[in-house]
Amino acid sequence: MRRPRGIRVVAAASAALVPVTLGLTGCAATPDPGTVTVLNSATDAAEHGANQKFFDRCAEPLGLKVEQISVPADTVASKALRMASSDSLTDILELDGSELPQFAETGGLRPLDEVGLDTGGFSDSATSLGSYDGTQYAVARSVNSLALLYNKDLLRAADLEPPTTWAELRQTAKKLTSGDTYGMAFSASPNADGVYQFLPFFWSGGGDEARLDNGKGEAALTLWKQLLGDGSVSKSVVNWNQQDVNDQFVAGRAAMMINGPWQVPVLSAQDKVDWAVATIPVPEAGQDAIAPIGGTVMAVPKSDDSGREKNAGKILTCLNSERNQLAWGESVNNVPTKASAATSYAEKYPRLAPFVDLVATARSRTAEVGTRWPVVNDALAGAFQSVLTGGAGPEQALRNAQRQASAGEK
Amino acid sequence: MTTAVPSAGSFEPAAQSPSDSADSSAGGPAKTGRTAPNRPRRDRHSLLRWMFVLPALLYMTLFFGYPLVRNIVMSFQRYTPTTYFTGEAPFTGLDNWRAVFSNELFADSLWHTAVFTVGSLVGQFTIGLALAVFFSRRFRLSGVIRAVLLLPWLVPMVVSAVVWRRVLDQDHGILNSALQAVGLADGGVPWLSSPSVALLSAIMVNIWIGIPFNMVILYGGLQEIPRQLYEAAALDGASPWRAFRSVTLPLLRPVITVVLVLGFMSTVKILDLILALTSGGPADSTQTLGTVTYQLSFLQLDFGQGAVVGNVLIVISAVFAVLYLRANRADFGTGK
Numbered sequence: 001m002r003r004p005r006g007i008r009v010v011a012a013a014s015a016a017l018v019p020v021t022l023g024l025t026g027c028a029a030t031p032d033p034g035t036v037t038v039l040n041s042a043t044d045a046a047e048h049g050a051n052q053k054f055f056d057r058c059a060e061p062l063g064l065k066v067e068q069i070s071v072p073a074d075t076v077a078s079k080a081l082r083m084a085s086s087d088s089l090t091d092i093l094e095l096d097g098s099e100l101p102q103f104a105e106t107g108g109l110r111p112l113d114e115v116g117l118d119t120g121g122f123s124d125s126a127t128s129l130g131s132y133d134g135t136q137y138a139v140a141r142s143v144n145s146l147a148l149l150y151n152k153d154l155l156r157a158a159d160l161e162p163p164t165t166w167a168e169l170r171q172t173a174k175k176l177t178s179g180d181t182y183g184m185a186f187s188a189s190p191n192a193d194g195v196y197q198f199l200p201f202f203w204s205g206g207g208d209e210a211r212l213d214n215g216k217g218e219a220a221l222t223l224w225k226q227l228l229g230d231g232s233v234s235k236s237v238v239n240w241n242q243q244d245v246n247d248q249f250v251a252g253r254a255a256m257m258i259n260g261p262w263q264v265p266v267l268s269a270q271d272k273v274d275w276a277v278a279t280i281p282v283p284e285a286g287q288d289a290i291a292p293i294g295g296t297v298m299a300v301p302k303s304d305d306s307g308r309e310k311n312a313g314k315i316l317t318c319l320n321s322e323r324n325q326l327a328w329g330e331s332v333n334n335v336p337t338k339a340s341a342a343t344s345y346a347e348k349y350p351r352l353a354p355f356v357d358l359v360a361t362a363r364s365r366t367a368e369v370g371t372r373w374p375v376v377n378d379a380l381a382g383a384f385q386s387v388l389t390g391g392a393g394p395e396q397a398l399r400n401a402q403r404q405a406s407a408g409e410k
Numbered sequence: 411m412t413t414a415v416p417s418a419g420s421f422e423p424a425a426q427s428p429s430d431s432a433d434s435s436a437g438g439p440a441k442t443g444r445t446a447p448n449r450p451r452r453d454r455h456s457l458l459r460w461m462f463v464l465p466a467l468l469y470m471t472l473f474f475g476y477p478l479v480r481n482i483v484m485s486f487q488r489y490t491p492t493t494y495f496t497g498e499a500p501f502t503g504l505d506n507w508r509a510v511f512s513n514e515l516f517a518d519s520l521w522h523t524a525v526f527t528v529g530s531l532v533g534q535f536t537i538g539l540a541l542a543v544f545f546s547r548r549f550r551l552s553g554v555i556r557a558v559l560l561l562p563w564l565v566p567m568v569v570s571a572v573v574w575r576r577v578l579d580q581d582h583g584i585l586n587s588a589l590q591a592v593g594l595a596d597g598g599v600p601w602l603s604s605p606s607v608a609l610l611s612a613i614m615v616n617i618w619i620g621i622p623f624n625m626v627i628l629y630g631g632l633q634e635i636p637r638q639l640y641e642a643a644a645l646d647g648a649s650p651w652r653a654f655r656s657v658t659l660p661l662l663r664p665v666i667t668v669v670l671v672l673g674f675m676s677t678v679k680i681l682d683l684i685l686a687l688t689s690g691g692p693a694d695s696t697q698t699l700g701t702v703t704y705q706l707s708f709l710q711l712d713f714g715q716g717a718v719v720g721n722v723l724i725v726i727s728a729v730f731a732v733l734y735l736r737a738n739r740a741d742f743g744t745g746k
Binding site for chain 2: 082391
């Protein structure tokens with residue numbers, strides 16, 4: 001009597017385990033041929049909806065449907081890798097521009113000209129954001145960069161103009177610092193946010209991400225340290241991300257800040273601070289600011305079914321028509337990547353025009369170091385963090401950073 | 411929690427022997443006379459026993475054994491994004507291990523993890539025990555206050571970290587404002603912006619988060635101690651401190667072990683709190699083994715090196731798990 005029951009229990013338990021085991025190995029669902037799937041980071045309901053509107057507008061005339069799979073931005077890469085290992089990657093993959101090289105290197109992405117996407121007419125900076133090793137693997141609908149945002153009232157009250165050079169930045173920031181208000185704010189957090197904000201200074205001063213210790217990068221570190229030493233910048237910047245910086249600015253605790261156009265919705269929604277945009281100050285008058293280019297890019301993973309790849313290519317072509325790019329740029333406050341669309345954008349939004357100028361000369365973080373960018377990113381973060389907290393001088397910090405960055409080289 | 415322990419031990423083949431011997435001693439008298447006819451029944455019995463263990467064994471192998479082995483294998487492979495597309499992960503011998511062990515950050519993070527874990531455990535435990543003892547005497551509002559003290563436990567880790575970031579802000583944080591108001595810390599303590607203070611701040615926040623857990627479990631343990639023992643101790647003229655040392659602590663020992671081991675396990679692999687509080691900064695002063703694994707695996711996408719650090723974490727946890735099991739077994743032994 002005991003035996004059969006025991007066996008039944010075991011059998012039931014094993015039966016329950018079987019689907020789990022199968023589920024682990026084969027989670028690739030058979031895709032519907034008329035549906036183009038997209039993996040992106042549009043987890044926010046409004047963003048998801050706006051995206052879907054653009055996708056639908058492009059897919060309907062083609063008789064297709066688009067389905068978005070949205071996961072948080074910092075998990076897109078690992079989700080995509082998991083999908084790739086089970087052969088269930090989506091037809092379109094939307095990654096952060098800085099993550100593209102690591103995916104392109106795997107050989108798992110289809111060059112865009114092979115799926116029928118014409119990549120002519122895009123700005124050079126956008127092209128470099130989507131290419132790896134000379135091949136265009138991805139396309140950015142819009143890009144962003146960084147600029148100097150300032151509190152118009154505070155500058156007017158102090159009878160100051162937005163600074164254009166580093167020397168002016170120091171003076172202006174010092175004059176604007178009083179009481180509860182710092183003259184300047186930026187993010188120096190030890191992650192992508194802080195590094196993104198450091199790059200315009202690092203690059204404009206002549207720094208090189210492939211040779212951190214080439215002797216030119218120190219200037220930017222010195223400037224940041226001086227701003228901190230002057231008391232024009234809060235010591236907490238080492239812990240602030242870009243969102244925190246914006247919060248400080250909106251609260252009136254910073255007269256100027258480095259930030260990007262993605263803060264525009266927040267800034268426009270408040271009426272405490274009257275703000276304007278200026279280009280990032282450069283070491284010497286007359287130089288061009290070299291800012292980093294950022295944003296997401298869309299790639300087409302290789303598929304066994306060339307029809308699916310072609311469909312993805314058609315959707316991408318439509319999304320990047322001049323009209324769609326302009327409308328998309330407006331909805332996310334980013335600059336369209338087709339030169340013609342960018343010009344219309346600047347005319348329509350004069351307040352954001354400095355961003356349009358900036359992205360024309362902006363530089364991709366991965367153009368030079370490619371797949372090694374994440375390591376370089378950490379090394380740079382280590383450099384400015386140790387300088388700002390007094391752990392090392394600029395020269396020493398960059399020597400350490402170069403050693404750290406090249407330790408992983410094989 | 412204690413019920414899980416003997417069953418976990420029984421998955422080891424070695425643990426089969428004590429239950430076997432217990433069984434044979436029970437069937438001892440029968441064994442002498444009729445050995446041969448008894449054998450098939452005994453085989454069937456042991457088969458049946460294995461059948462009951464099988465589902466759990468399968469489950470453990472699938473969800474714990476497989477990932478564990480994979481993680482160990484992975485640490486000897488060049489495991490990159492390409493691997494996910496092609497399935498190729500060439501073996502590179504000890505390269506990953508060498509790279510990780512020669513990384514200065516690894517040594518730093520090991521040290522930070524040790525300080526963080528010991529600091530957190532000592533703080534959480536002493537404060538938790540003090541509160542548990544305090545609340546074990548009955549007084550008005552004791553229940554309400556205990557409920558309020560549980561709040562940190564209910565708040566998601568990331569949320570408390572974000573709130574603490576504001577509290578600890580050097581310029582505008584409440585803590586510095588309060589300290590300045592009473593004339594302490596002129597100019598503000600750089601809680602999160604100085605490398606020499608940040609780890610301490612992180613420990614402080616983690617203690618705050620961990621106190622409720624310690625308090626609740628220890629409070630439960632205290633309720634189990636018979637009141638008469640204290641009465642007897644009082645009659646013998648023991649001071650409250652003596653009673654605490656000679657009655658409370660020894661009887662609480664099994665619970666204390668559980669609290670400390672579980673606390674250790676969750677603290678040593680800390681990740682979310684630190685990421686949300688300091689992202690490992692400033693200047694890497696709050697990098698722990700958890701954040702280094704995260705950085706290597708999910709930011710640099712070097713899964714091989716990430717697996718190495720993960721394995722180190724597993725070994726550390728395993729050592730303490732074994733110590734815990736041994737301690738527990740000793741308890742059962744003396745208890746009987």
